Amino acid sequence: MLPLLRAxxxxxxxxxxxxxxxxxxxxGALALRPDMGLRDFEQLCAAVLRQRWASYDRVALRRSFRAEPDVIALTAIDREVEASTLIETLRAGSRRNGASFLxxxxRLGQPLAIKLRERLKAGECSGHIAVMQGAVWAALQLEARHAELCSAYTVAxxxxxxxxxxxAVGALQGQGVLQALLPLIEELVxxxxxxxxxxxxxxPFLDVAAARHVHAELRLFAN
Incomplete structure (x- = not known):
């Protein structure tokens, strides 16, 4: 049960x-669509899981999970994510999330995280979140399937x-959306x-929204 508990x-x-x-x-999406209803929001979340997480983040995570503990291979995957994330705010967010994760x-003493953080500080990698998750979760001995479920769930x-x-949504409404997304996560994994x-x-809608968001006069979030 320990791998499941770690997940x-x-x-x-x-x-x-x-x-x-x-x-x-x-x-940014809500700024473009201030009238977005609950059903539309749920569909947008599902689109993120299908059209971004499943075909991008999951692929990077799986590659990194297999590459652990080869830091050279992990750096190559990380650089590919850096080069292929076109929207600067999303790229910066992924890097900052990865840095916080590492x-x-x-600080909890995980050896691979310490090594990757040193490479990040030296400018040898960017530290994108999906790559760092895949590597560290493999080092923590999570099962591959649990790592993917964990990644998709944290995105949702x-x-x-x-x-x-x-x-935009109430707390219980949000939990209803999250509950509705669970079967999709299971299906994708x-x-x-x-x-x-x-x-x-x-x-594209979220990419445009994120690109416009950086110019907003008032922002609660970094992206």
Whole structure:
């Protein structure tokens, strides 16, 4: 049961990963669509999981999970994520989340996190969150499937939490959306991914929203 307990620990919103400062583009999306209803929000979250997490973050996570503890291979994956994340605010958010994630695990004494954090400080890698999660979770001996479930859940939970903090949905409404997304997460994780799959993402509405968000006069979130 220990790998499962570790996955629950890592998916816990109380774990200090720094994700509270990021809305995954939701703040910008709500600025573009202030009339967005609950059903539309749920569909947007599902699109993020299908068209970003499953084909991009999950692929980077899986590669990193397999590459651990090879820091050279992990750095190569990290650089690919850096080069292929076109929106600066999303790129910066991924780096900052990864840095916070590494800092927490390094302070807890995790050896690979300490090594990767040193490389990050030296400018040898960018520290994108999906890559850092894959590497550290493998080092923590999570099962691969649990790591993927944990990654997808934290993305879904982050979207919902951001919307609640922005006042777009109520706390119980947000939990209803999260509950509705759980079968989708199960379905996506159950679907096999080729070992040589490329990084693919197609959520143009959120990309545009995140790009516009950086110019907003008043922002609650960094992206």
């Amino acid at each position: 629950i620990w890592q998916a816990d919103a109380a774990f200090p990963s720094g994700a509270f400062a990021f809305s995954y583009g939701i703040e 800092a927490a695990h390094a 939970s982050g979207l919902v939490t951001a919307a609640v903090r922005l006042g 159950a679907h096999p991914v080729d070992d040589d799959a490329g990084l693919e993402s197609f959520i």
